[in-house]
Amino acid sequence: MQVEAEQPARRKGDETARRVRDAALKLFARHGYAAVSVRQIATDVGVQPGALYNHFPTKQDILRDLMLAHMADLLAAWNKDEVTRSPGEDPLDAFVRFHIRYHLERADEVFVAYMELRNLEPENFAEVEAARQQYEKILSDLLEDGVRAGRYAVADPKVATRAIIAMLTGIPTWYRPGRGLSRQDIETLYLTMVRKCVAPETSKPTGDG
Amino acid sequence: MQVEAEQPARRKGDETARRVRDAALKLFARHGYAAVSVRQIATDVGVQPGALYNHFPTKQDILRDLMLAHMADLLAAWNKDEVTRSPGEDPLDAFVRFHIRYHLERADEVFVAYMELRNLEPENFAEVEAARQQYEKILSDLLEDGVRAGRYAVADPKVATRAIIAMLTGIPTWYRPGRGLSRQDIETLYLTMVRKCVAPETSKPTGDG
DNA sequence: CAAAAATAAATGAACGATCATTCATTTTCA
């Protein structure tokens, strides 16, 4: 007898693996990888602990899976954004908008990907780190191009990249959609700040010190 | 407050407690609170696990101690900075310089204070959070004053506060003194970016989007 | 100042609980 309506066409095993990922993501985001037990994940999935090992060899592999998938999704989403967007748009504007939207949509993934780096075994860390650098390179290339073209002015594009990404990635740590500012407000505010930050025509220094 | 009139003078015991804090700070910064065992801390201190409980009632209290002390030190350091600095200096410049210097000097404390918030029990979290908001208020007050005086222009000082602090606090996650840029270089680069970010005279928008 | 009493700190061994993981067996389902 069917307890719940399930999609009969879908392979059940894939379904469980997906639910493991979902449960682990939420638990890791809330409590941290090291503080979450395999038993907690299993309980959330509604299964015995041993059953998880039909889908993931170890707890570490669940984390690895989540983080690599996140980085791959992020890069894929950027590539898709690049081809979809209107050709005249300023690349930095596009990046900022993309980054904010993606990071607000996938807050848990982003949070885990940042916080749990140190809990990755070395080889897994190296993979994730490579993807992270790939993503950073998008912005720094874009800044370097803009500097060459005279559209932006930054003394050190690599440092500016770090600064901008830190600024944007910090948003999900405090912003909760639905109360106060809208997503659009956030986009506008940060877009303005980032633009000014790299603007070629500096306003004069405050000059009273 | 509580009346602790008789202070038992400085004893050797304080020394062990200090070593526990030092060891715990380094271990928590490197591996995370949840991933570090009391036994590891005791080993680093050079003592048996049970001996730690002569100085801290629980593992949680070690974390609480580290985080509250960090926040208190941070606020105290700012107050000291405020009275020491030259009176003509722009307050935002002073804040940025202070924040960068302090956060580069105390990288482990800062990292733990940020990463381990979720491992604090509720009442401990509330205390730390209150101090954090107090520190944020320094910058947002300063921005609001500057906006009123026309020295800065930011649409939302609270958001700008978050953005600037995220940007600056991100520095210790990638910057290692001694190779490449000097601390002075970092200060200059970030000071320039922050100034531009809040500058009252905006350069014209890039205008091709 | 030295002996005795009091206090503090550290030891070493243990506590029950929980950890990630394994596995023989049973259930599920194409």
Place this chain on the structure above:
DNA sequence: TGAAAATGAATGATCGTTCATTTATTTTTG
């Protein structure tokens, strides 16, 4: 019917913490 999935129980290891006892230091005395 056969393979994948889940169970339920167990593994040894490690977790934070406790505790009776020993060792070290400080305070109180004569």
